[in-house]
Amino acid sequence: xxxxxxxxxxxxxxxxxxxxxxxxxxxxxxxxxxxxxxxxxxxxxxxxxxxxxxxxxxxxxxxxxxxxxxxxxxxxxxxxxxxxxxxxxxxxxxxxxxxxxxxxxxxxxxxxxxxxxxxxxxxxxxxxxxxxx
Numbered sequence: 001x002x003x004x005x006x007x008x009x010x011x012x013x014x015x016x017x018x019x020x021x022x023x024x025x026x027x028x029x030x031x032x033x034x035x036x037x038x039x040x041x042x043x044x045x046x047x048x049x050x051x052x053x054x055x056x057x058x059x060x061x062x063x064x065x066x067x068x069x070x071x072x073x074x075x076x077x078x079x080x081x082x083x084x085x086x087x088x089x090x091x092x093x094x095x096x097x098x099x100x101x102x103x104x105x106x107x108x109x110x111x112x113x114x115x116x117x118x119x120x121x122x123x124x125x126x127x128x129x130x131x132x133x
Contacts, residue, residue, distance in 0.1 A: 033090045041089070042082055054078040 010016065038055075046052050057078025064072035 030090060033093065034086050037082065037086045037089055041085065045085075054081050057081070 042054055046054065055078050058074040058076040060072055061075055062073040064070050
């Protein structure tokens with residue numbers, strides 16, 4: 001019974017829950033970036049390079065059989081180029097996102113903390129007492 005309680009305590013820690021949320025959002029964000037690269041950037045890059053479709057680029061290492069029982073062996077370097085492009089864009093967007101978060105945090109840390117009303121009132125009382133003395 002104690003192992004179940006220990007696992008529940010572990011799973012409900014803030015860090016684990018935050019990590020789970022990050023993984024889910026990261027997966028969805030990865031799909032968005034893959035669509036951005038595959039549907040927008042790669043066609044534009046193909047247009048610039050004369051209509052080349054990178055995902056279809058491959059070198060045939062061994063031809064398949066005519067009856068279709070043995071598939072061809074391909075070195076699909078075009079997909080590798082597209083996945084590398086996906087990674088570079090995703091890494092750059094994450095870099096910009098983290099940079100924006102850090103800038104926001106530094107502004108929050110740099111902002112002077114508001115003095116509680118009680119401290120202000122006590123400071124005024126102290127100053128008045130000093131003036132009377």
